[in-house]
Amino acid sequence: MGDFANRVFAVVRRIPRGKVATYGQVGRLIGAPRGARYVGYALHANPEPGTEPGCVPCHRVVFKDGRMATGFAFGGPDEQRKMLVAEGVGFDEEGRVLMDAFQWDGRSDGAGTESEPSGPPPDFDWKAELGE
DNA sequence: AATGTGACCCTCT
């Protein structure tokens, strides 16, 4: 696979347990603001999905609305939701993730304010992650 | 080399 997908995996692996990230956010982190669509495409080639560290927790990647990819998941949206709930992610009555409280910052997991900055995306150091 | 596809997001009407 290409390096792009590799970056996607690196970023997704960086998502801490109990947090979720949006496709668009991941896309911006890897340097593809309009390539969010390919994020899911890359995750489709996910080599090792799972909750354990070292794997690619694609279940922690959801829509910006907090909704998850319906129609395709490693067991259906229901299973994915259960996995997220098991990790401590909160859902609302509509079955969407509470992005205001569980959206990953992209850099640290302790920050409570998960407001996506309007400015430029932060520089992510995937080179170190990929072992460059 | 060109065309088609895809787990999306933003903007306009």
Place this chain on the structure above:
DNA sequence: GAGAGGGCCACAT
């Protein structure tokens, strides 16, 4: 406020 359309990315054929 809701719906429709466009766009750009990388990968596969």
